Amino acid sequence: MDLFHGVLPFVQVAEAGGFRAAAARLGITAAAVSKSVAKLEAELGVALLERSSRHVALTPEGAAFLERCRAAIAQLQAGREQIAGAQREPHGTLRVTLPPVLGRSILPLVARLSARYPRLSIRLLVTNRLLRLAEEEIDVALRMGPLDDSSRIARALRTPRWITVAAPAYLASRGTPTSPADLARHECIKMVLHGKAVEWSFRAGKDAIDVVTPSRILLDQGDLLIDAVLHAIGIAQVLDFMAMPLIEAGVLVEVLAPFATEGPPLHALTPARRASVPRVRVFLDALGDVLGRGGHGARRSPTTRPAAG
Structure with missing residues (x-):
């Protein structure tokens, strides 16, 4: 015996009050609904519905079975929602x-x-x-x-900006550059990507130009680059998101801001x-x-x- 065969059609007939209304809800024919409920009654060995030409009513056994079916369907729906919710949660x-x-x-x-x-x-x-x-x-x-x-x-x-930053202590001892040309007299800490030092980029009018700056310190780790600047070792050019929290906190200073240009997307x-x-x-x-x-x-x-x- 199929444990769930005919259960949903039976519940729909009981709640809708007839085979045609239940069939419309289920998207099948009224004859298919009637056949399914009749088979369920035969398997249970009891009449669940009293049928007449005008209406359908529950027998006492049908009313008791309906309550059990409703409880089972509610539990099944709750289980499905729980599993679906668990799948929607990142894991x-x-x-x-x-x-x-x-x-x-x-x-x-x-x-x-x-x-x-x-x-x-x-x-x-x-x-x-x-x-x-x-x-x-x-x-x-x-x-x-x-x-x-x-x-x-x-x-x-x-698309971040390339910004040039230094620690207040470094600027106090070495001075603040006012143009890219001034960097020739400063300690420039450069970033390394894919084995190559990234030359610094500045805006010149509407164009961006690379400026070759002297550098004795090369780092391929972004956090070490920022730490080197914080230790007042020199000036560095970094992508804005790397330094903005520190600039806002006052521990780093952006220099040459008018010359800042776009970085890589x-x-x-x-x-x-x-x-x-x-x-x-x-x-x-x-x-x-x-x-x-x-x-x-x-x-x-x-x-x-x-x-x-």
């Missing part, structure tokens, strides 16, 4: 790859998501290597610069099949709060040269 391990320059900025987001979603684990792969998302089972890749793969979903986060990439996974969706939505939004929504990434990070 599992979120694997994110990002360049070192973004590490310090992402940590507040990791802390917030970890506290909010106890079933979510986050693994950060901090590297300048361009990892293959499919082979490394990456959920999200944060990339700086133009994109090179049209098979992934890319969300434009923002920042995107979040994810394989198309993972874009709607809850753990990926909440991470992407929260990125805007941490790094700022340079664009809304998602788009297919264009085919251009590789991105940085």
Whole structure:
């Protein structure tokens, strides 16, 4: 005997008051509803409904069985909603790859998501290597610069500015540069990406130009670069999100602000099949709060040269 055969048609007939109304609710014919209920009665060995040409009524046994059926259906619906809700809640391990320059900025987001979603684990792969998302089972890749793969979903986060920063103590001892040419007399700490020192960029009129500055210290870790500036070792050019909290706190100072220019665009990439996974969706939505939004929504990434990070 099929435990659930005929139960839903029977409940619909009892609640709708007839076979035709029940059939309309279920999207089947009245004859199919009648046949299903009759088979249920035969299996139970008792009449559940009293039928006449004008109406349908419950027998005493039918009324008792209806209450049991309603309770069972309510429990089943509650179970389905519980399971569906659990699937909608972010869970599992979120694997994110990002360049070192973004590490310090992402940590507040990791802390917030970890506290909010106890079933979510986050693994950060901090590297300048361009990892293959499919082979490394990456959920999200944060990339700086133009994109090179049209098979992934890319969300434009923002286009940051290159800003030049120093500690107040350094400026007090070495003076404050007022033009890029003044940097020749300063200690310049440079960022290294993919094995090469990043030359500093400044705005000259409507154009951006690279300026070769003297440098004795090269660092490929964004947090170390900021720490070096905080220790008054020299001046550095960084992406604005790396230093803005420290500038607002007064521990760093932006210099040469009139010459600041745009940096590389920042995107979040994810394989198309993972874009709607809850753990990926909440991470992407929260990125805007941490790094700022340079664009809304998602788009297919264009085919251009590789991105940085």
